[in-house]
Amino acid sequence: xxxxxxxxxxxxxxxxxxxxxxxxxxxxxxxxxxxxxxxxxxxxxxxxxxxxxxxxxxxxxxxxxxxxxxxxxxxxxxxxxxxxxxxxxxxxxxxxxxxxxxxxxxxxxxxxxxxxxxxxxxxxxxxxxxxxxxxxxxxxxxxxxxxxxxxxxxxxxxxxxxxxxxxxxxxxxxxxxxxxxxxxxxxxxxxxxxxxxxxxxxxxxxxxxxxxxxxxxxxxxxxxxxxxxxxxxxxxxxxxxxxxxxxxxxxxxxxxxxxxxxxxxxxxxxxxxxxxxxxxxxxxxxxxxxxxxxxxxxxxxxxxxxxxxxxxxxxxxxxxxxxxxxxxxxxxxxxxxxxxxxxxxxxxxxxxxxxxxxxxxxxxxxxxxxxxxxxxxxxxxxxxxxxxxxxxxxxxxxxxxxxxxxxxxxxxxxxxxxxxxxxxxxxxxxxxxxxxxxxxxxxxxxxxxxxxxxxxxxxxxxxxxxxxxxxxxxxxxxxxxxxxxxxxxxxxxxxxxxxxxxxxxxxxxxxx
Amino acid sequence: xxxxxxxxxxxxxxxxxxxxxxxxxxxxxxxxxxxxxxxxxxxxxxxxxxxxxxxxxxxxxxxxxxxxxxxxxxxxxxxxxxxxxxxxxxxxxxxxxxxxxxxxxxxxxxxxxxxxxxxxxxxxxxxxxxxxxxxxxxxxxxxxxxxxxxxxxxxxxxxxxxxxxxxxxxxxxxxxxxxxxxxxxxxxxxxxxxxxxxxxxxxxxxxxxxxxxxxxxxxxxxxxxxxxxxxxxxxxxxxxxxxxxxxxxxxxxxxxxxxxxxxxxxxxxxxxxxxxxxxxxxxxxxxxxxxxxxxxxxxxxxxxxxxxxxxxxxxxxxxxxxxxxxxxxxxxxxxxxxxxxxxx
Numbered sequence: 001x002x003x004x005x006x007x008x009x010x011x012x013x014x015x016x017x018x019x020x021x022x023x024x025x026x027x028x029x030x031x032x033x034x035x036x037x038x039x040x041x042x043x044x045x046x047x048x049x050x051x052x053x054x055x056x057x058x059x060x061x062x063x064x065x066x067x068x069x070x071x072x073x074x075x076x077x078x079x080x081x082x083x084x085x086x087x088x089x090x091x092x093x094x095x096x097x098x099x100x101x102x103x104x105x106x107x108x109x110x111x112x113x114x115x116x117x118x119x120x121x122x123x124x125x126x127x128x129x130x131x132x133x134x135x136x137x138x139x140x141x142x143x144x145x146x147x148x149x150x151x152x153x154x155x156x157x158x159x160x161x162x163x164x165x166x167x168x169x170x171x172x173x174x175x176x177x178x179x180x181x182x183x184x185x186x187x188x189x190x191x192x193x194x195x196x197x198x199x200x201x202x203x204x205x206x207x208x209x210x211x212x213x214x215x216x217x218x219x220x221x222x223x224x225x226x227x228x229x230x231x232x233x234x235x236x237x238x239x240x241x242x243x244x245x246x247x248x249x250x251x252x253x254x255x256x257x258x259x260x261x262x263x264x265x266x267x268x269x270x271x272x273x274x275x276x277x278x279x280x281x282x283x284x285x286x287x288x289x290x291x292x293x294x295x296x297x298x299x300x301x302x303x304x305x306x307x308x309x310x311x312x313x314x315x316x317x318x319x320x321x322x323x324x325x326x327x328x329x330x331x332x333x334x335x336x337x338x339x340x341x342x343x344x345x346x347x348x349x350x351x352x353x354x355x356x357x358x359x360x361x362x363x364x365x366x367x368x369x370x371x372x373x374x375x376x377x378x379x380x381x382x383x384x385x386x387x388x389x390x391x392x393x394x395x396x397x398x399x400x401x402x403x404x405x406x407x408x409x410x411x412x413x414x415x416x417x418x419x420x421x422x423x424x425x426x427x428x429x430x431x432x433x434x435x436x437x438x439x440x441x442x443x444x445x446x447x448x449x450x451x452x453x454x455x456x457x458x459x460x461x462x463x464x465x466x467x468x469x470x471x472x473x474x475x476x477x478x479x480x481x482x483x484x485x486x487x488x489x490x491x492x493x494x495x496x497x498x499x500x501x502x503x504x505x506x507x508x509x510x511x512x
Numbered sequence: 513x514x515x516x517x518x519x520x521x522x523x524x525x526x527x528x529x530x531x532x533x534x535x536x537x538x539x540x541x542x543x544x545x546x547x548x549x550x551x552x553x554x555x556x557x558x559x560x561x562x563x564x565x566x567x568x569x570x571x572x573x574x575x576x577x578x579x580x581x582x583x584x585x586x587x588x589x590x591x592x593x594x595x596x597x598x599x600x601x602x603x604x605x606x607x608x609x610x611x612x613x614x615x616x617x618x619x620x621x622x623x624x625x626x627x628x629x630x631x632x633x634x635x636x637x638x639x640x641x642x643x644x645x646x647x648x649x650x651x652x653x654x655x656x657x658x659x660x661x662x663x664x665x666x667x668x669x670x671x672x673x674x675x676x677x678x679x680x681x682x683x684x685x686x687x688x689x690x691x692x693x694x695x696x697x698x699x700x701x702x703x704x705x706x707x708x709x710x711x712x713x714x715x716x717x718x719x720x721x722x723x724x725x726x727x728x729x730x731x732x733x734x735x736x737x738x739x740x741x742x743x744x745x746x747x748x749x750x751x752x753x754x755x756x757x758x759x760x761x762x763x764x765x766x767x768x769x770x771x772x773x774x775x776x777x778x779x780x781x782x783x784x785x786x787x788x789x790x791x792x793x794x795x796x797x798x799x800x801x802x803x804x805x806x807x808x809x810x811x812x813x814x815x816x817x818x819x820x821x822x823x824x825x826x827x828x829x830x831x832x833x834x835x836x837x838x839x840x841x842x843x844x845x846x847x848x849x850x851x852x853x854x855x856x
Contacts (some may be wrong), residue, residue, distance in 0.1 A: 304730070328732025342730040345723035347790055352720070359716045361732030368716045409731065 084161030146177025400431020590789025632747015723790030
C-alpha cells in the first residue's frame with residue numbers, strides 16, 4: 001500500500017454536549033477505490049460523513065485531501081474541494097423536471113433566461129453514462145425510485161467530484177435497481193472516481209467495495225481489504241460482542257392459550273394470494289425486499305388497507321378488521337415501520353403517546369383521567385425502561401426510546417396479535433436487544449407475533465420460521481437449519497428456493 | 513453507548529419531573545397582557561374600570577366568545593371552520609322564524625341549537641366522506657348557509673313579535689343588575705368545554721388527531737368520527753350562540769355574523785392555540801376575545817375614531833403571533849440543543 005491516499009482522516013473527534021459522536025476516528029481512502037464504512041447506528045459513521053461534507057465541524061482532528069490539510073467552513077467549501085455527497089433521503093423536487101432538479105440553484109442562463117437546451121447539452125453525456133434513459137423534461141415524480149436515485153447521483157456528478165460519498169444510496173431500491181446502481185458505481189470506479197460507501201447491508205458492501213472500515217463507538221475498529229474479511233467478522237467488529245448474545249433465548253410459555261391466525265389466499269395491493277398460519281407462542285418472520293408486499297400484508301391484517309380477496313380468521317373467530325379502530329378493539333396491534341410519521345405524536349408527551357390506544361381507540365368511560373394516564377405512563381416507563389419523564393415530549397427521546405413508546409402504548413391493551421413492521425429500524429444496538437426480549441415476551445405470553453424486518457440477522461436470530469415474500473407472492477418458508485442468511489437472501493432476491501445444500505455464491509457476487 | 517445514554521439521561525429527566533408540579537399555566541402571557549391593557553386604559557380613563565362597563569364588555573364578548581370556544585376544538589384537530597358566522601346567523605334566523613310562527617321561544621331556541629348541530633353535521637359528513645379539509649368544505653357552505661339564510665329571511669331582520677316569554681327576559685337579564693345572564697352562560701360553556709378538551713376521551717382524541725393524523729390512524733383512533741363530532745359540536749355552539757343572540761337582542765339582522773369568522777380565529781390564535789394542531793386552550797381563546805373587545809372599547813374611551821379599531825385589532829394579532837413565534841423558536845432551539853446532547 002504505497003499509494004498516496006486521496007483522503008486521510010486522523011484522530012477526528014466530535015462531541016454533542018456530553019455525548020461523544022466521534023472519539024478517535026481514522027480513515028485512509030485510496031484513489032479509485034470504493035471504500036465502505038460500516039457500523040451500527042451511533043457508531044459515528046454519519047457524523048464522519050457530515051464532517052467530510054462540511055455539514056458538521058469537528059472538535060479535533062485533521063482531514064487531508066491529497067496530502068493537504070483542509071477544513072470546510074460549509075457544504076459549499078467541501079463541494080469546491082471536490083467532495084460530492086449523495087444523501088440517503090432523496091432531496092429532489094418531485095413536481096419539477098429532471099433537468100430542473102439536476103441544475104437546482106445553478107441553472108445555466110442564456111440571454112437572462114434559464115436555458116433548457118443548455119441544460120440538456122451539459123447533462124446528456126452524463127445521463128447516458130449513468131444509464132438513465134428518461135424524458136428529462138418530465139417531472140421527477142414520474143420516475144421510479146431507482147431512477148430518482150440516479151438523478152440524485154447525476155446531480156452530484158455534474159459537479160465533477162473526485163470523492164463521492166454515498167450514504168445508504170440503495171435503502172429504497174429493489175434488487176434489480178440496486179444491481180443497476182452498482183453497475184453504475186463500478187463504471188465510475190473504472191473512470192477513476194473514489195467512493196465512500198455507507199451502508200447497513202453487509203452483503204452489498206461485500207459485493208461492491210474494495211476496502212471496509214469498521215466503526216464502533218466513534219472509533220475505527222478495523223480496516224481491511226474486503227477479500228480478507230468475512231461477514232461474521234465484520235458483524236463482530238461492529239457490535240463488539242458475540243452475535244448470539246444479541247438475541248435472547250426463547251422464554252418458557254407463561255400462557256397456555258392456544259390460538260391461531262389463518263390466512264388463505266389473501267390478496268391486496270402488491271400482495272397476491274398469500275396463505276399461511278401463525279400460532280400463539282411462535283415468532284413468524286416475514287422477509288422481503290422493499291416493495292415486495294410485506295408491508296401491505298401487515299396493513300391488511302391491521303385493517304388499514306382493504307383486501308382484494310381471500311379469507312382470514314383471527315383468534316377471536318372473526319375475519320379481517322374493518323378499520324384500524326376495529327383492530328385495536330379486537331386486540332390486534334401494528335408497530336409501523338415509519339415511527340416518526342405513523343407511530344408518534346412527536347410534540348406530545350410520553351404520557352400522552354402511551355395513552356393513544358387505551359384512550360384513543362378503545363371504548364369505555366367518556367372521561368379521560370389524568371391520574372390513570374399517569375399511572376399507565378409510569379407502568380410502561382418502568383416496564384420498558386423508557387428513559388424519560390412522563391411529561392417529556394416524544395421528540396426529545398432517542399430512536400430506541402421512541403420505539404419503546406410505540407410498543408408500550410399497545411402493550412397497555414394486552415394485544416393477541418402483534419404485527420411488527422421493522423420494529424428495530426434506526427435504533428441502537430442496546431435498544432435492539434431490549435426490543436428483541438420484548439418480542440420474546442410477547443410470544444411467551446401467548447401472543448401471535450408476525451415480525452417483518454429488513455435485517456436478516458435479526459429474523460434468523462429471533463424467529464421460529466421465516467416466510468419469504470417475493471414480488472407479491474409468498475414463495476416459501478425457511479425453518480430450522482434452512483434459516484441461513486444465504487437461503488433466505490437467495491429467496492428474497494430471486495423468488496426461488498435454493499437448490500440443494502450446496503450454495504451458489506451470493507446473488508450479488510457474480511452479477512455485474 | 514447505552515452506558516453513556518444512562519448517565520446522560522438520568523439527571524436530565526429529574527428536573528423535568530420536578531418542574532411539572534409548579535409550572536405556570538400557559539395562558540399566563542395573554543392574561544397578563546389583558547390585565548396590563550385594562551390597567552393602562554383604567555389609569556388614563558378611570559371610568560373604564562367601572563364594574564358596569566366591564567360587565568357590559570363581558571356581555572358583548574359572549575356571542576363571538578362562544579364561537580371562539582368551539583373554534584379551539586377545530587384548530588386543535590388541525591382544521592378550520594369558515595362557516596361559523598353563517599351557522600350562527602342561520603340558526604338564529606331559524607329559531608326566530610319559529611318564534612314568529614308562534615312556537616314557544618324556549619322550544620324554538622332548543623330547535624335552533626339542534627339546527628346548528630345539523631349544519632355542523634352537514635359540514636362534517638361532506639368533509640369525512642370526501643376526505644377534504646374542513647376549510648375547503650366550509651368555504652363552500654359559508655356561502656350556502658349565507659344564501660339560504662337570506663332566502664328565508666328575505667333580507668329583513670326577523671323580530672319575534674311576542675317577546676313576553678321568559679326566554680327573552682331571562683337571557684337579557686342582569687344578575688344583581690350587573691352581570692348579564694348571557695355572559696354567565698358563556699363562562700359556563702367555556703368551563704365545560706375546557707373540561708371536555710382536557711378531561712374526556714373525545715378531547716384527548718381531538719388533540720391526538722390534530723397532533724399527527726397518521727399516527728392517530730395507526731393507533732386505532734377513529735379519526736373520521738372524531739372529526740365529525742368536532743364539526744357537529746362547532747355547529748351546536750354556533751346554534752346556541754345564535755339563539756342566545758335572539759333572546760338578548762330580540763331580533764336577528766340578516767347580515768349579523770357575516771364578519772365573525774376572522775375575529776373568532778384571531779381570538780383563538782391570540783389566546784395561544786397554534787394553527788399546527790394537537791393542542792388548544794379554551795381559557796386563552798376567551799381571554800383573546802376579551803383582548804379584542806378591550807381594544808375596541810378602549811379606543812372609544814380614548815376618543816379615537818372607532819374606525820381605527822379594526823386596524824388595531826389586526827396589529828394586535830400580528831404582535832401576538834410574532835411573540836408566540838419568538839417564544840416557540842427559542843423553546844425549539846433549547847429542545848434541539850438538549851436533544852443533540854441526548855442522542856448519538
